[in-house]
Amino acid sequence: MIKIGIVGGTGYTGVELLRLLSVHPDVEVKCITSRSEAGMPVADMYPNLRGHFDLAFSEPDTAVLSQCDLVFFATPHGVAMRMVPELMKAGVRVVDLSADFRLKDLDVWSHWYGMPHETPKWAEKAVYGLPEVVRDEIREAQLVANPGCYPTAVQLGFLPLLEHGLVDPARLIADAKSGASGAGRQGSIGMLHGEVGESFKAYGASGHRHLPEIRQGLSQAAGKAVGVTFVPHLVPMIRGIEATLYAELSDPADFERLQTLYEDRYRNEPFVDVMPFGSHPETRSVRGANQCRMALHRQEQSNIVIVSSVIDNLVKGAAGQAIQNMNIMFGLDETLGLKAPALLP
């Protein structure tokens, strides 16, 4: 059994890790931290976990976490960065769901996260864990930076086009919408039901911290710097991201082979589903599932390829992908604990 620690067990991604790990056959969760709820039995706070976890939340303590084989950080930015060095020294493997180790350019990181990076050595060594791109590196990694939610939906949707050099990489557009759980469980007025319900707005249009992460991943795929316009939106739902992606095909004749190209690219990927050409994937078709579902479109008399890509921000966009990474790191079947389909209706 793999001994697991979770730092930040009371947050939305933390409790999603617990839900998914509760049916994973090869893990034993040893330690779940929360500073505000230390001492409270996990199942008292989250009754859906009654009968699954006989543990109470505890204060984060690196000495205790060092006894685990793998620690997930489901904490705000800046927390993992400070605790990881001690865990690395103890030989513990880490999957960090926050953005602490996602960006390689630490000036860019500091600009977006508003603090200096305290562990540049580990930022350099960390593997950016998008399994569909770097599976082999993840297998060997001690520290995996789990990708952000929007960046997962956007990168998976654009990758085949960029890897094959079929589109103008300077003019990519990602128009993305997220449910409110993307903002976490920390209260804020803007996230009240009365504010989010019956409304729909763009935010971060002049710049969002996921933009440099998307740029980094897509530039790697394209082999050159890409230009991407990314605008997130908040929609009145709880879970889910839909990203509508636009790119201009250099040769319109390539439309003929796009569907096959996408199907071939993701044929062996257990968690990416390319739907028939012209389909409209819905966020509810991935709700609770570790799945990215996408479809391609062409509008009449246009060279623009449109990709619609959906994920559950808390699963393929966070906890599910983190467990997928853990499975890869420990040489397990990548789909262990992650096979359940989405919840409908």
Ligand SMILES: NC(=O)C1=CN([C@@H]2O[C@H](COP(=O)(O)OP(=O)(O)OC[C@H]3O[C@@H](n4cnc5c(N)ncnc54)[C@H](OP(=O)(O)O)[C@@H]3O)[C@@H](O)[C@H]2O)C=CC1
């Ligand atoms: N929500 C989403 O859809 C996604 C979130 N992420 C990222 O995952 C991380 C967690 O997100 P989410 O679950 O939404 O966040 P929440 O705000 O819901 O939860 C944060 C958790 O971290 C703990 N925590 C807060 N500050 C500290 C600290 N200084 N030291 C130790 N523990 C701390 C909190 O418990 P306590 O304060 O009691 O210790 C709580 O359990 C974030 O970095 C987020 O950006 C990534 C992808 C998607």
Ligand SMILES: CC(=O)N[C@@H](CCC(=O)OP(=O)(O)O)C(=O)O
């Ligand atoms: C709706 C909403 O507020 N979404 C969040 C998504 C960011 C997130 O979840 O954080 P990561 O960078 O760790 O992926 C936001 O826009 O900030």
